[in-house]
Amino acid sequence: MSSIRVVVSGTGKMGREILGAVCREPDIEPVGVLEKFSAEEFASLPDGTGLVPLDREPQTLFARCGPDVVIDFTNAEWAPSVARAALEAGARLVIGTTGLSDDFVRELEATCKSKNLGAVLAPNFAIGAVLLMHLSKVAARYFDYAEVIELHHEQKVDAPSGTALMTAREMVAAHGRPFEQNVPQKETLPGTRGGSLDGVSVHSVRLPGLVAHQEVIFGGQGQTLSIRHDSTGRESFIPGILLATREVMNRSELVRGLDKLIGL
Numbered sequence: 001m002s003s004i005r006v007v008v009s010g011t012g013k014m015g016r017e018i019l020g021a022v023c024r025e026p027d028i029e030p031v032g033v034l035e036k037f038s039a040e041e042f043a044s045l046p047d048g049t050g051l052v053p054l055d056r057e058p059q060t061l062f063a064r065c066g067p068d069v070v071i072d073f074t075n076a077e078w079a080p081s082v083a084r085a086a087l088e089a090g091a092r093l094v095i096g097t098t099g100l101s102d103d104f105v106r107e108l109e110a111t112c113k114s115k116n117l118g119a120v121l122a123p124n125f126a127i128g129a130v131l132l133m134h135l136s137k138v139a140a141r142y143f144d145y146a147e148v149i150e151l152h153h154e155q156k157v158d159a160p161s162g163t164a165l166m167t168a169r170e171m172v173a174a175h176g177r178p179f180e181q182n183v184p185q186k187e188t189l190p191g192t193r194g195g196s197l198d199g200v201s202v203h204s205v206r207l208p209g210l211v212a213h214q215e216v217i218f219g220g221q222g223q224t225l226s227i228r229h230d231s232t233g234r235e236s237f238i239p240g241i242l243l244a245t246r247e248v249m250n251r252s253e254l255v256r257g258l259d260k261l262i263g264l
Helices: 013-024 058-065 079-088 102-115 127-140 162-175 234-250
Strands: 004-009 028-034 042-044 051-055 069-072 092-095 119-121 145-152 195-197 200-206 212-220 223-231 254-256
Touching: 004 013, 004 058, 004 079, 004 234, 013 028, 013 234, 028 058, 028 234, 051 058, 058 079, 069 079, 069 234, 079 092, 079 102, 092 234, 102 119, 102 254, 119 234, 127 162, 127 212, 127 223, 127 234, 145 162, 162 195, 162 200, 162 212, 223 234
Parallel strands: 004 028, 004 069, 028 051, 069 092, 092 119, 119 254, 145 200
Antiparallel strands: 042 051, 145 212, 195 200, 212 223
C-alpha cells in the first residue's frame, strides 16, 4: 500500500508538532508545507531526513506536491482558502482550526459531497477531550445546572474555545431543553458569570503556562459532578490527528468531530 501524501498547513507550534509526527509514521509521507508568511522555497523536515517544498500559495503548492491529505491547524481567516484549494486539487482535509463560520462549514460539507472527498473537522483532537465531551453528554441528562470552564494559553485568538462551544451545545441537546441558570440580582463586575449558551455558563481563561484544559461542572441537590481534561503538551493531539489522517482516506463526506471516528 502506498504512503498517504500529506501537506501540513502552518509552521507555528502546532504545525511543527504535526510535521514531526508525520515524519515518524511509516505509512504517511510529508510532501509539502504551506506557510502564508514565508518566502522560502523549501522546509526542513524535523527528523533531519531532507527538505520538502514550501509555498505561500495553496494552489501552487498542491499542484506541485499532489497531496492526498492537507492538515490545517491555522486560523479562521486562512483555513477556508486552504480548504477550498485542497478540495479543488482533489485532496482530503483534516481541520483542527476553530472559529470557522457556520456558512463556511456548510459550504465545506456541500463541496465534500459534490466532489466525493472526505474531510474531518474537529474542535479537539485529544482523545481524552473527546471522551470528556461524550461523558458530559451522558451526565447532562441527569442535572439541571451546568457550567463549563475552559483554559488555554494566552495566544489563543478565539474565546470560548471550539471544544467548549461544542461541549455546551451537545450537553443542551442531550438535556433536551435549556439548563437552569443562576442570574445574579446584582453584578458588581459585568461579565463575571461568563457567556451563556442555553443556560450553560461558559468561562474562558487565558494564561501563559497553559496549553488546553476544560472542566465541566454539574450541580444537583446536595451534590456536584466535575469532569476535567488537561492537555499538558501539544503532542496530546497527535494520536487523534494521525487517526483522522488515515481514516479520512476512507471517507467521501464531511465528518464533524473525532467521536465519529472512534465509535462514540
